[in-house]
Amino acid sequence: MFIGGEWVAAHTEATTPVVSPFDGRKIADVARADREDTKRAIDAAREAFDRGPWPRMPPRARAEVYLKAAKLLGERATAIAELESRNQGKTIKQAADADIPFSIDNLVFYAGACRTLDAHSPQEFTGDGTTIFRREPVGVVASITPWNYPFMMAVWKLGPALVVGNTVVLKPASWTPLSTLELARAFHDAGLPAGALNVVIGPGEEAGNELCRNPKVDMVSLTGDTATGRKVMEAASGTVKRTQLELGGKAPFIVFADADVAAAVEGAMVGGFVNGGQDCTAATRLIIHASVKEKFLRHLLDRVHEVRLGDPLARSTDLGPLVHRSHQKKVLAAVEHGVSEGAKLRSGGTDGGPKLKDGAFVAPTILDAVAPDMDVAQKEVFGPVLDVMEFTTYDEAITIANGVEYGLAGSLWTNDLRTALKAAHALRFGDVWINDHLPLGSETPHGGFKQSGFGKDLGVDSLYDYTAVKNIYVDLTGVARKSWHYTVYGDPA
Numbered sequence: 001m002f003i004g005g006e007w008v009a010a011h012t013e014a015t016t017p018v019v020s021p022f023d024g025r026k027i028a029d030v031a032r033a034d035r036e037d038t039k040r041a042i043d044a045a046r047e048a049f050d051r052g053p054w055p056r057m058p059p060r061a062r063a064e065v066y067l068k069a070a071k072l073l074g075e076r077a078t079a080i081a082e083l084e085s086r087n088q089g090k091t092i093k094q095a096a097d098a099d100i101p102f103s104i105d106n107l108v109f110y111a112g113a114c115r116t117l118d119a120h121s122p123q124e125f126t127g128d129g130t131t132i133f134r135r136e137p138v139g140v141v142a143s144i145t146p147w148n149y150p151f152m153m154a155v156w157k158l159g160p161a162l163v164v165g166n167t168v169v170l171k172p173a174s175w176t177p178l179s180t181l182e183l184a185r186a187f188h189d190a191g192l193p194a195g196a197l198n199v200v201i202g203p204g205e206e207a208g209n210e211l212c213r214n215p216k217v218d219m220v221s222l223t224g225d226t227a228t229g230r231k232v233m234e235a236a237s238g239t240v241k242r243t244q245l246e247l248g249g250k251a252p253f254i255v256f257a258d259a260d261v262a263a264a265v266e267g268a269m270v271g272g273f274v275n276g277g278q279d280c281t282a283a284t285r286l287i288i289h290a291s292v293k294e295k296f297l298r299h300l301l302d303r304v305h306e307v308r309l310g311d312p313l314a315r316s317t318d319l320g321p322l323v324h325r326s327h328q329k330k331v332l333a334a335v336e337h338g339v340s341e342g343a344k345l346r347s348g349g350t351d352g353g354p355k356l357k358d359g360a361f362v363a364p365t366i367l368d369a370v371a372p373d374m375d376v377a378q379k380e381v382f383g384p385v386l387d388v389m390e391f392t393t394y395d396e397a398i399t400i401a402n403g404v405e406y407g408l409a410g411s412l413w414t415n416d417l418r419t420a421l422k423a424a425h426a427l428r429f430g431d432v433w434i435n436d437h438l439p440l441g442s443e444t445p446h447g448g449f450k451q452s453g454f455g456k457d458l459g460v461d462s463l464y465d466y467t468a469v470k471n472i473y474v475d476l477t478g479v480a481r482k483s484w485h486y487t488v489y490g491d492p493a
């Protein structure tokens with residue numbers, strides 16, 4: 001773990017094995033934090049916020065540390081991408097060409113953005129004094145991240161939090177802590193003051209819960225399951241902490257009758273199978289107009305059969321193992337349950353076959369004839385599993401798309417401008433893509449509606465989540481008895 005600027009073991013010396021989901025072999029042992037270790041990290045962050053240099057440094061100086069860390073990460077990117085692929089199971093081409101370089105660009109963006117942070121202009125709103133607004137850090141922020149994009153989610157959480165002067169305790173998911181430790185190492189090497197960033201690795205119910213309850217923590221930011229979000233809110237309510245929650249998704253993918261079907265099929269392939277479908281924005285609900293459904297499905301199945309499963313570290317692999325054996329079992333059980341509900345299995349629904357038996361593989365899976373109210377269409381499966389549904393009217397498409405508890409992301413496919421904009425307004429999702437699925441930039445605010453949570457990752461909006469506005473009033477009259485005092489006692493002058 002990384003606490004107070006030092007690499008430390010758990011006070012109990014306990015460790016957790018980290019296992020490769022490709023062959024089940026142990027790749028590391030990491031310290032396992034309990035409540036005591038977590039309290040130590042919180043104390044370090046509290047001290048660094050209350051008395052340390054980081055919150056008191058000008059934005060320019062904080063930006064310099066970020067730019068140095070980004071440079072070091074760039075130099076170490078190949079090794080970090082390999083570590084990420086080995087630990088998480090994602091393909092090396094995704095880790096090396098997308099996740100890691102994108103995350104580094106996120107840090108560069110935050111370095112610049114923190115220097116432009118504004119509050120409102122000071123003015124004499126009452127006539128007798130000047131009101132000055134300051135945008136200040138919230139304090140000690142606990143950042144809790146999931147296992148699907150370990151490095152990128154750590155950057156999305158600590159990136160905006162730290163740059164505005166907060167201090168952070170970051171808790172990665174226990175299955176995938178390795179790249180987060182490399183992120184901390186880069187910040188340390190870049191000169192981040194001790195205690196400004198601390199990393200603890202431990203179970204959610206113990207280390208995570210301590211972060212939510214501890215009175216020395218001012219804010220909790222979670223990316224994770226919606227059920228975890230509810231627990232975090234409940235635990236954080238005891239001390240009325242600010243929360244920021246990026247939770248689950250069940251993205252709709254609407255293909256209207258006039259859409260470019262070939263483009264939509266390509267979109268469904270990348271949107272549905274990105275990161276093995278372990279993506280909160282994954283295009284899991286394909287809602288296709290009846291007039292193009294058969295054509296769409298035929299082309300989709302052709303493409304699905306081309307997907308190459310294998311060693312995630314091989315450049316030619318399109319789909320690596322899922323993150324863990326137990327997750328593989330969960331995904332296969334969800335497919336089986338979907339079939340028992342009446343969905344028709346058109347492809348997949350199996351593991352990776354005899355050659356890949358040691359890995360947590362799930363073959364790309366297409367379920368047809370899915371009804372919108374089936375569990376498989378309502379609950380997050382978080383694997384390479386696409387549900388195909390059919391609609392005939394515009395209203396029906398929107399009703400199906402909006403008919404889930406989630407509201408994170410979705411896309412629609414049409415060449416008609418009016419349909420595109422009308423549907424984009426009607427969809428209750430934080431990201432809506434038109435004729436594509438997935439693109440995000442460092443500048444684009446990303447976050448959910450409904451039970452997908454609240455707050456934003458990325459973009460300038462994320463900096464607002466981690467700052468509080470203070471209002472300071474300075475009297476300009478210099479007189480003892482002000483013109484309004486009579487409203488409390490006495491008479492007007």
Ligand code: NAD
Binds near residue numbers: 279
């Ligand atoms: P998870 O909710 O199981 O775990 C996320 C983190 O929360 C882990 O670090 C875990 O240890 C911790 N945690 C678990 N219980 C806790 C508790 N009671 N108190 C405090 N912390 C606790 O999620 P996961 O399975 O690691 O990741 C997948 C989930 O993340 C999916 O639901 C996915 O949709 C979501 N996700 C959302 C976004 C987004 O931007 N909205 C991005 C990525 C992933």
